[in-house]
Amino acid sequence: MKHKILIIEDEKRLLRILKLVLEDNGYQVKTARDGQQGIDVWTQWSPDVVMTDLQMKPVGGMAVLKFGRLNFPKIPLIILTAFGSIETAVTAMKTGAFDFLSKPVDHKQLLEIIEQALVTNKKEPKSLEDLIGSSAQMEQIKKDIILFASTSSSVLINGESGTGKEIAARAIHEASERQKGPFIKINCAAIPKELIESELFGHIKGAFTGAFKDRKGAFRQADKGVLFLDEIGDLPIELQAKLLHAVEEKTVMPVGANNPIPVSVKILSATNLNLETMINESNFRADLYYRLNTVSLHMPALRNKSEDIGKLTLFFIKKFCQEFKKPVLNITDNAMQALESHSWPGNVRQLKNVMERTALTCTQDTITCDHLPENIKAAEPQPISQNIETNDLDMATQEQNLMIAALERCGWNQSNASKELGITRSALRYRLQKYGIKK
Ligand SMILES: Nc1ncnc2c1ncn2[C@@H]1O[C@H](COP(=O)(O)OP(=O)(O)OP(=O)(O)O)[C@@H](O)[C@H]1O
Ligand SMILES: [Mg+2]
Known part of the structure; x- marks a missing residue:
């Protein structure tokens, strides 16, 4: 060109x-x-x-x-x-x-x-424009994205819920030479166990009851592009060996087929679980872990890069005001301070949701503390804001702590707690069930 x-x-x-x-x-x-x-x-x-x-x-x-x-x-x-x-x-x-x-x-x-x-x-490809933030951590993440996009290596992205794992995966795809190829996402936690193999590798007609016609499967759909395996920690152990085989051999075997089919796919995976702990507990295969984790990207919790909160807030205000066809709202220093000192257990997703609601409901031209949700405008340091994120703290434990803390604050009302966490109610229910958390 x-x-x-x-x-x-x-x-x-x-x-x-x-x-x-x-x-x-x-x-x-x-x-x-x-x-x-x-x-x-x-x-x-x-x-x-x-x-x-x-x-x-x-x-x-x-x-x-x-x-x-x-x-x-x-x-x-x-x-x-x-x-x-x-x-x-x-x-x-x-x-x-x-x-x-x-x-x-x-x-x-x-x-x-x-x-x-x-x-x-x-220097700054378009793909990074969606990733807001100029904290030292975000600058390093942007550099890593460019570097990882330039190789064929698999990338494992970890971080708490709502920290931007998916947006980072999409940025790697867009910054890579596979950008013109597809970006296919599979959520390993959302697909019933018995369907995952066919979702990933496809099947041929008649392979099992209900297989009325051939199905390509995610690997072949992602050929010449990127396959994003979200919530990889939830992939059933029985399927992990098959995934490893496909990644190593660069071929897939559809259910019911006899011959492997070659594919060219860059694998990105994401999880908020600690796979190393899962390996120790024999719930995740070490060989697959090393294969997926050729390089890794850690998305920090928002409370650990609070200097980005201001930029993100202004970005979301502008975005939602434009969407709602309103003049862009201002925000007072006090309101911004309250946002900056909040602990954001649901990370960027939660901040985004709060700003969407605020942009919609604020009828003045400036957002003040009064327009913010009760728990945020109080600007009290939450117990959670104590840096519980350390590299060796199990992320699953952190996630459970965050959910319990949010539920406690909301008197165990799941609807309010999910709003505070910035996740859907069904996602909260799913996670509570997964960890067996009950009042
Ligand atoms: N740095 C950022 N700049 C702009 N938007 C962001 C940023 N990080 C996250 N977001 C937004 O926050 C929301 C959550 O991000 P994303 O879905 O990538 O998180 P996640 O880590 O995959 O969460 P989960 O573990 O729950 O799947 C998305 O709407 C995304 O666009
Ligand atoms: Mg995600």
Whole structure:
């Protein structure tokens, strides 16, 4: 794919030469003769890099720069400056230009700068735009996502419920060269035990009662793409050996078939259980664990990256106000402080749900503490906010602690507790049953 370069310059001769040099080096080029024309082409054509002169009439390069920063902040813009106007170029750099080139333009330098600009442009792929947060942990996670996306290795993602395991898996898919292939998700906890094999590997017609026609199964559906095995800790032990075989041999055997079928799939899996503990208790196969966990990604609990709460809150307010077709609401410092000091047992999902409800119900133009749910506006440190997340604390135990704490606070009302945890009532019921928790 050819990269697209937009050049905005009023000197006809220079414009022609720059276009020739760049086209000669494999770029696709469009030109404009002043700022306004340039802005129009930019909007319609989506170039990868923009170069602009500063002194042009009627609309100059600074207007282009401001337009770009506001509307296309990720697109690098290079300033072309006449001899003697370096100062203006420096001002432009401070306003966010990528670099400047002085005239007469040195062709070798031109090509080098364009190349550098394209590399910078690639740094933050689109897939990461959905992952909000700039805490040190999130910055590291974004780097890991890019790294893990570039290999064929399997990735195991762990973290409490609602921390963003699925959104991270989707980001790995989108950042990888398999992005054009499918992303298929299987929730191992939600499928009845007897159906999982056929869900994963497919079956042939007549393989068992009710198998009226052939079924492809998730592995083959995900061919040339990504298979996301959610809640992998809930995969029945009987099926773990079959999964291991499929992952190692890169083939699947549909139920009732005699011949294995080759597949090319990148496996991502997620769990909030501690698989190592499960291995010790013989509930999870160690060989499968090592195969799935070639590399691992830990999604931290929200209370352990509370510096991201502000950004996430503003992001969700904007998102929901736009969805509800309302002007974007402001939020007071006090309300933000209450959100920042809450323990968020249901993590980002819970914050998202609270902001959705608040955006819907707030009838003023500013969110204050009064608009927040009772338990949050109290801003009292919850017992849970004591850092119970440590690497060696079993995640299943943590999950149980969180559920019990939420239930206690809500007088064991499951509906209210599930709201506080940010999960559905049936999900809470399922988990209570799973751990045998009763009042
Ligand atoms: N960093 C983030 N930026 C924006 N949205 C986020 C972020 N992390 C999580 N979310 C949102 O929070 C919700 C929960 O995230 P997700 O489903 O990925 O969590 P999970 O870890 O898979 O939870 P569970 O264990 O319950 O399946 C989603 O709506 C997701 O979009
Ligand atoms: Mg999930």
